Amino acid sequence: MAVEKTLVLVKPDGVKRGLIGEVISRFEKKGLKIRALKMIWLSKEKAQEFYSVHKDKPFFNDLVEFITSGPIVAMVLEGDSAISVVRLMIGATDGRKAAPGTIRGDFALSIQDNVVHASDSPESFEREFKVIFTETEIVPEY
Numbered sequence: 516m517a518v519e520k521t522l523v524l525v526k527p528d529g530v531k532r533g534l535i536g537e538v539i540s541r542f543e544k545k546g547l548k549i550r551a552l553k554m555i556w557l558s559k560e561k562a563q564e565f566y567s568v569h570k571d572k573p574f575f576n577d578l579v580e581f582i583t584s585g586p587i588v589a590m591v592l593e594g595d596s597a598i599s600v601v602r603l604m605i606g607a608t609d610g611r612k613a614a615p616g617t618i619r620g621d622f623a624l625s626i627q628d629n630v631v632h633a634s635d636s637p638e639s640f641e642r643e644f645k646v647i648f649t650e651t652e653i654v655p656e657y
């Protein structure tokens with residue numbers, strides 16, 4: 516068993532559509548532990564840093580525009596194999612291809628407006644987490 520942490524964002528489309536509770540509820544019911552949680556509105560600079568791995572992609576500017584178009588809810592979740600478990604629960608990037616039962620499969624019909632983001636590896640978590648949170652914003656183990 517490997518206890519991992521992962522970073523999840525409810526993106527501006529999810530917040531605007533009133534899906535914050537739905538998304539958090541799915542992770543809570545699964546048994547993942549919330550170690551940090553906050554609502555923020557990312558600056559352009561933070562958004563560019565967060566999505567820096569995509570900086571050469573044709574959709575980069577649109578992605579930064581989208582993720583800064585409204586507030587987001589960011590959280591750190593913890594649990595056994597949390598990274599792969601959460602990726603399974605959110606579904607494929609393109610909401611049109613995401614399996615029913617996944618968050619994107621149930622709530623998204625777009626590749627950009629896809630409700631949630633989640634870290635894809637421990638390295639991504641370490642990088643992404645530092646853009647959004649400080650160490651002191653993670654509550655002690657409980």
Ligand code: CMP
Binds near residue numbers: 569574628631
């Ligand atoms: P996310 O999991 O947050 O990681 C990068 C994001 O870029 C992705 O979700 C989508 O919101 C967005 N994205 C990925 N591919 C495309 C694409 N081809 N066109 C537009 N946006 C994309």
